[in-house]
Amino acid sequence: MRSKKLYKYYLKDLLTKIPWIIAGAFMAAISLEVILVPNGLIDGGITGISIMLSKGLGLSLSTLIFLLNIPFIYLGYKRLGKRFAFCTMLGIISLTVSTGLLDAFPPFLHGNSFLLIFIGAILLGLGIGIVLRNGGAIDGTDVLAILISRRTSYSVGESIFIINIFIFMVAFLLFGLMGAIVSIITYFIATIVVDVVRT
Known part of the structure; x- marks a missing residue:
């Protein structure tokens, strides 16, 4: 009886x-x-790598996001459990489907204004933070960041940012110094929001 109640609570949660x-x-x-x-x-992360490959190879962003994240779903399953793996798979599939749907519509916001960058960073941080708070992830590097945060004094947001330094170095080669710097600033703001939302 006790195990049945626990299962119902687990499922409801x-x-x-x-x-x-x-x-x-x-x-x-x-x-x-x-x-x-x-x-x-x-x-940053696998999503950032997917963006660069999509631009360079002309492949679908949503497809790349899904395929490149598969190994990290498995890593989450092995290290963080079935529930985390399920929630991460759900998050990644939701991100894949959402980017695929939104890609069908022409962009309607233009210009690298600080306000636009700020809004994008906050929205990204909120999205990542909400998924992490509810037991999943939407990017492979989020999985690595959780594992790092459990073994070190770094927070999840700080771990995500450290992991992504390499990706932003590649961005410097592809998008130039200004594009890389603005991307770093954007992601730095996003990681602060991630830690606020997650905690």
């Missing part, structure tokens, strides 16, 4: 988190497809 994970992934997708990517900025 999981079902309440699923809408939040989907909503968080959609918020991140809006930031990427509506604000960041159309204005020459990139995200």
Whole structure:
């Protein structure tokens, strides 16, 4: 009887988190497809790598996001458990579907104004933070950041930013110094929001 009650509680708790994970992934997708990517900025992590490959090879951004994140779903399953792996898979699929849907519409926000960058960074940080708070992730580097934060004194947001320094160095080669700097500033703001929302 006790185990049955615990299972019902577990299932109810999981079902309440699923809408939040989907909503968080959609918020991140809006930031990427509506604000960041159309204005020459990139995200960090696997999503950032997917953006660069999409621009360089002309492949679908949503498809790349899904395929490149598969190994990290498995890593999450092995190191953080079945529930985390399920929530992460849900988050990544939601991000993939959302970016695919939004990609069908022409971008309607243009110009690298600080206000636009700020809005994009906050929206991205909110999306990532909401998904993390509800037990999942929407990017492979989020999985690595959680593992790092458990073994070090760095927060998840700080770990995400450190991991992504390399990606922004590549961005410097592809998008120039200004594009890389603006992307770093954007992502730095986003990681602060991630830590605020997650805690």
